[in-house]
Amino acid sequence: MAFWGDYHTHTTYSRNGRKLHAKGTVLQNAQSAARAGLKELAVTDHGYGHAYGIDGRDAFAALKEDCRRAEQATGVKIYAGLENNLDPRCGKRADIKPFIGTDDATLSELQIVQGGYHAFIGTPFMINNMMFWTRNVIFGIPTRKLVQRNTAAYKRMIDEYPIDFIGHLNRGIIADAVEIAVYAHERGVYIELNGRHKSLKPDELRAMVAAGVEFICNSDAHRPESVGNMTYGESLIKECGIPYELVANWERLPDFRSRNFKSARAGKSGVNVVDDQR
């Protein structure tokens, strides 16, 4: 009994100049995935705008080429993606796009589309970011209005982009996780059980299970040895009684919704149409 794929891993493309944030190359992650018996692997380095984000479009093109070669070398199916960052301001401002930094051209090339929130990026004014983070994380007693805005931001991300799964939902931001998970599920989007971050509470996970939400269990590995390590996700599965039928990469391959993912799995190149999930 095993997980068949790991769809959230980082490589040396997550870096700041010479300072590496994650330790392994794409090939090393792929070799580790092969040793762990995985059939599929996604490389999802931090997106544009993150302090350790991939260094622009040329770097993403290189990442994609590394994925192609590593797939040939190891026999593990590899998808090239990014960890795209949600701009929570989009929950109240229609003129702000849900993703920070990910331009449409890059979006059209992602073979798997992950969306999630990370603190301290994107907004032009650090002070806004500090205030947001303070309200959401330090005090942790957000107003109902703030929760509504953050929830709306996640929903816009689901509506406006071909998101395949939401990474560490509610980490560093407080939204209505259950409402978002149900909304995501109705649109074919998986909720991640992240291997490194405790972002979802047991009662939220139980409510999601009751609503039939489907999950994807990922390592969020930042070093090759951690690829395929689902220990934390499995502890949540056991603690919250998540049935394995609701875990999309347990003993089966998940059915991600984006057109690019489907074509990449079929071995064709495809182009994501930003609107096509409505």
Ligand SMILES: [Zn+2]
């Ligand atoms: Zn990271």
Ligand SMILES: [Zn+2]
């Ligand atoms: Zn990550």
